[in-house]
Amino acid sequence: MTNSIQAATSVTLEGVHKRFGRFAALNGVSLEIAAGELLALLGPSGSGKTTLLRIIAGLEFPDSGQVSFGDQAVTFAHAAERGVGFVFQQYALFKHMTVAKNVAFGLDVKKGADRPDAKTRTARVEALLKLVELEGLGGRYPSQLSGGQRQRVALARALAVEPRILLLDEPFGALDATVRKTLRRELRRLHDATGLTTVFVTHDQEEALDLADRIALLNGGRIEQVGAPATVLDQPASAFVAGFVGQSNALMGEVHGGVFTYLGAPLTTPNLADGPAMAFVRPDQLALALSDETGFPIRLERATPRGPLLWLDGLTAAGQPIEVAIVRVGAPLLDPGTDLRLAIRDAHVFPAPGGAAP
Amino acid sequence: MSPPDPRASDARAGRAKTTEDPAWVRFGLIVIVVGFVGLMLVLPLIAVFAQALAKGVQGSLTALADPDALSAIRLTLLTAGIAVPLNAFIGVCAAWAIAKHDFWAKSVLISLIDLPFSVSPVVAGLAYVLVFGLQGWFGRWLDAHGIKIIFAAPGIVLATIFVTFPFVARELIPLMQAQGRDEEEAAVSLGAGGLTTFLRVTAPNIRWGLLYGVLLCNARAMGEFGAVSVVSGHVRGLTDTMPLQVEILYNDYDMVGAFSVAALLCLLAVVTLVLKAGLERLQPQLSDPIALQDLRLRR
Numbered sequence: 001m002t003n004s005i006q007a008a009t010s011v012t013l014e015g016v017h018k019r020f021g022r023f024a025a026l027n028g029v030s031l032e033i034a035a036g037e038l039l040a041l042l043g044p045s046g047s048g049k050t051t052l053l054r055i056i057a058g059l060e061f062p063d064s065g066q067v068s069f070g071d072q073a074v075t076f077a078h079a080a081e082r083g084v085g086f087v088f089q090q091y092a093l094f095k096h097m098t099v100a101k102n103v104a105f106g107l108d109v110k111k112g113a114d115r116p117d118a119k120t121r122t123a124r125v126e127a128l129l130k131l132v133e134l135e136g137l138g139g140r141y142p143s144q145l146s147g148g149q150r151q152r153v154a155l156a157r158a159l160a161v162e163p164r165i166l167l168l169d170e171p172f173g174a175l176d177a178t179v180r181k182t183l184r185r186e187l188r189r190l191h192d193a194t195g196l197t198t199v200f201v202t203h204d205q206e207e208a209l210d211l212a213d214r215i216a217l218l219n220g221g222r223i224e225q226v227g228a229p230a231t232v233l234d235q236p237a238s239a240f241v242a243g244f245v246g247q248s249n250a251l252m253g254e255v256h257g258g259v260f261t262y263l264g265a266p267l268t269t270p271n272l273a274d275g276p277a278m279a280f281v282r283p284d285q286l287a288l289a290l291s292d293e294t295g296f297p298i299r300l301e302r303a304t305p306r307g308p309l310l311w312l313d314g315l316t317a318a319g320q321p322i323e324v325a326i327v328r329v330g331a332p333l334l335d336p337g338t339d340l341r342l343a344i345r346d347a348h349v350f351p352a353p354g355g356a357a358p
Numbered sequence: 359m360s361p362p363d364p365r366a367s368d369a370r371a372g373r374a375k376t377t378e379d380p381a382w383v384r385f386g387l388i389v390i391v392v393g394f395v396g397l398m399l400v401l402p403l404i405a406v407f408a409q410a411l412a413k414g415v416q417g418s419l420t421a422l423a424d425p426d427a428l429s430a431i432r433l434t435l436l437t438a439g440i441a442v443p444l445n446a447f448i449g450v451c452a453a454w455a456i457a458k459h460d461f462w463a464k465s466v467l468i469s470l471i472d473l474p475f476s477v478s479p480v481v482a483g484l485a486y487v488l489v490f491g492l493q494g495w496f497g498r499w500l501d502a503h504g505i506k507i508i509f510a511a512p513g514i515v516l517a518t519i520f521v522t523f524p525f526v527a528r529e530l531i532p533l534m535q536a537q538g539r540d541e542e543e544a545a546v547s548l549g550a551g552g553l554t555t556f557l558r559v560t561a562p563n564i565r566w567g568l569l570y571g572v573l574l575c576n577a578r579a580m581g582e583f584g585a586v587s588v589v590s591g592h593v594r595g596l597t598d599t600m601p602l603q604v605e606i607l608y609n610d611y612d613m614v615g616a617f618s619v620a621a622l623l624c625l626l627a628v629v630t631l632v633l634k635a636g637l638e639r640l641q642p643q644l645s646d647p648i649a650l651q652d653l654r655l656r657r
Binding site for chain 1: 540541543544546547548550558559562563
């Protein structure tokens, strides 16, 4: 099964709303997921990303809005009929079944002519265990496996039914850092091998940036931006995206006549109206001010070399922590306690929410 | 080998000191508890068997072979045979509904399931008399159709069902809540229907808890006195269960008869306890709140 690239299915969500009691988990979400795409749903906890995934799987139903796979409407189709593979955050392996039985479950419960004969089922399970590199462990019970191995079993089990779409809820959340990195590459390899439309939920931006073709950013039950990793990183559509993706210093300042100023340090922002504004400045967009530049003052707390960069941690007079990354080659010797002046070379500036200072 | 971390051993010693009471406290506590259990629980149990065997094993067996006693045993078995499977079925349904679904009256339902535990069994018996008795709501209609519930076996079965209803549900609700819905959702997303999911995923996960609940339910169903006493009417050889028969024989000053039936009930209790202990060894998390908590955390 894994060699044949299946006809991948696109997923369309239109105006999806979902409330749990008084809590609005999703506030009108529309999203197009292309066939064969690897998409990350990224957002802080409570942003509705898991609810969205569960609605695609049919484990929740929207209060209003449409879900379709290809041109087939599936909004209220039962989860069992959707042909979706779902990998749960805690894997949800059947504790009382062996690994092989777990993987075979989806085939065993098929009815009538759909159900492959015992020989085919065994062969399929073998092939899947090989695919996730768990050959020879079919006779074990889930409690006898490590976290990473359980994750692979969950993946194999979801793939056994030849799903049209693969959904993963925080697939690497419960694993330690090394295993996480390996499995991340593994998932990419599996995705490329199967060509399945794959959606995974994560709160870890590094994971999303590293793995996904496109990232959908959720906040407060709404989609803030959908785009390739480089796009959301370099052209954030909102203050939330700028603050959430990538590392940045959030500087609260003022725009006057197309120039943003923070503690006297200016940055040209031609398209912004006058008023209070928030600038999201990446550590490498700050620099030590040259003699003819106006900078804002910080006191240096620590200077840490990291590879080719020197990371400076400092505090403004108001006590706001500031992070700066400068190239180490040619950098002056900096001792903690030194007063520095920083120039803003570039930033993503957005009008302050409600026009008021935070 | 690195030397043992001195802080670790300090911590161990410190803990031993803070959690271990002086010897006389330990000794005193053990004496108090063992003495109490011996005096209040074990001694009466011995007395029951001693009384039952006062005229030898033969005398006891003769007392049990009495037609009224046999009829009481039959009625008790019949009552438990109906009440226990029914409560097991309804209990699984209730636990399933509460643990795996959200609905608005959930907390009310959970409280209602506990009602039989908080209401005196006598009140439960009286309530059934008021509903099904001749002067009750359905009494006239039932009488006109020749259906006898109160002062007959059906009333005894109904009262027993009422009293023993919570056992299975109360055992399963925390267990199923701790297990969550993930495995069921996984089964459904893999294409399994509702019944398949229950039989192949849910049932294996709850089987020990269910068995445990059924055992407790059975022990109570056979031993219930108060509620059954009110609805029975005490027709000898017809509507007397074992506990009622014990009381009748006792009031007749038939000590060997009374205590022989009582001893039979005690034997049942002992068998239940042994089975329960065996189950706990098989599945420690059933009775261990820490293990249950641990189970909850792992999910």
